[in-house]
Amino acid sequence: MFKTRYFQTIDPATLWFCLRVALLIAALVLPHSARATSEVYLLYRQWQPYSWPQDVPSAREVSRSQRGLGWRRQSASGGWGVDYDYQPLRLRTGDPAHNGHLHRLTVEGQWQHRLYRLEARAGVAGTSNMFKYQTFHRDVVNGRVAVFRALGQGSPLGLGIGGDHRFGSFRWLPRVRWQHTGISGHWLVDLPVMLRWQSTGDRWQFRIARKGDRWATLDQARAVESALYLREWRAELSYRVSSGEGSGPAMVLGIGASVDTRVRYRDLQAGTLDLRLGDALVGSIRLGW
Template identity: 70%
Template sequence: MQAAARATPWFFPLVVVLLATLTLPRAVQASSDVYLLYRQWQSYNWPEEVASAAEVSRSQRGLGWLHQSATGTFGVAYDYQPLRIRTGEPAHNGHLHRLTFGGDWHYRLYRVEARVGVTGTSNMFKHQSFHSEVVNGRVAIFRAVREDSPLSLGVGGDHRFGSFRWLPRVRWQHADEGGHWLIDLPVMLRWQSPGERWEFRLERKGDRWATLDKAREVESALYLREWRTELTYRIGSGEGLWPAVILGIGASVDTRVRYQDLETGTLDLRLDDTLLGSIRLSW
């Protein structure tokens, strides 16, 4: 495997945070979850100013393992997203792979969320030709206002809004007989019903994939970001050999894709809003 040309500036602090959180005290009681995921979007209409362009199709296949305990979660996740752009001369093949590990941990007043992994197009892995953009991750650190407060203040860095950037974060959570609420501004709002059978989520999604053109000469990156809303319903509990089935329906709003085109240079385009559906099997 060819080593990355240089480390991303934020990568080493992220690894330090991730390793440090692994040393936090663990609770005895814990549970694990293995899942398979499939998500399908309606085809995106291309911007009107691009003449004679075909619709953009997108889907997602994923699998992962998640370990939960009283102090947090840790997991490994892989997903594959074909994003088929059929216009111009994109410097990528549209087959986006992502393998990450990480989770979240809380200790006294502090909470840490960290994820690190590799993200890139299929030709990079097939030919083992990597560059520095393949290393990716996100991190957030919160501190509760006081020990019994549902409000935490912090900072997070990720690619949700395009290039990697740090943003202030405000996190508030509350549980009562009506369910569990989590508000994490400016990136997420989530509600879970009692028993977690229903879930509604509005979330800012965004990431970066390292790319190579067909000739493997142009090294660049693709950024995909959106506001995604989804309502899911869980069937079954996932005990024994029979999985819980989670069905979802939602929409992607303000979807933007930024990538290198061999003819016109960097493109940053907004795709039309579209509906999506998902199914997840969880053991």
């Protein structure tokens, strides 16, 4: 039996005010360097349907896709970005305490100062009925942070610590960051969450990354407070078809695989489920201006 708790509600006006303040601060502290570049982008990503992980006669495949848009600004000393994405995750079996429509709006930044590097992201993430009916609980506020210190001036190696939901519930993990640029391209290793290679000229990119986050959820009756955790390992090879220097947008196509995809959520009948959806192919297209 589930114990229904009273919602620890957040006033919607206060929530959106905090987001506007964050965006204003971002605009004020952005580096005004002549070398700074900015971009607006659109993203679409589609996963191959997952087979239902349990032997249930009425089970249907789990479909998943992602639509995203955002703005990024980058300079030599760091960068800022505002990102929104919508992921329909359709679990058509059982009685999930969520509607499968996952929305996320975040503000993120990276700063480099001498030997120190800071990466941070904050925002809101929840199901569509939370925003439609403006019924929020504390799990809707989300974020991640990582701090690194280089071993020396000009050293490619840095040690640090980071906290996020990439491996499930929020946890702190030690991080090792190494980067190198040579004739083969640019390498970035951020253990244990990412390995990335970019070719000279940024035409090709290969990335293996740990993806994971938390979305606050409500059931259909908006009476059960809960959260959904989605995480995976994703390997992707992308190719920049056009750079956007002409009349059209920059276009990047990607193909890859989602490995060991897991989802944890509350089912109103079965309790908390932690399911391995399995492996799937994934393709993406990104347009930038």
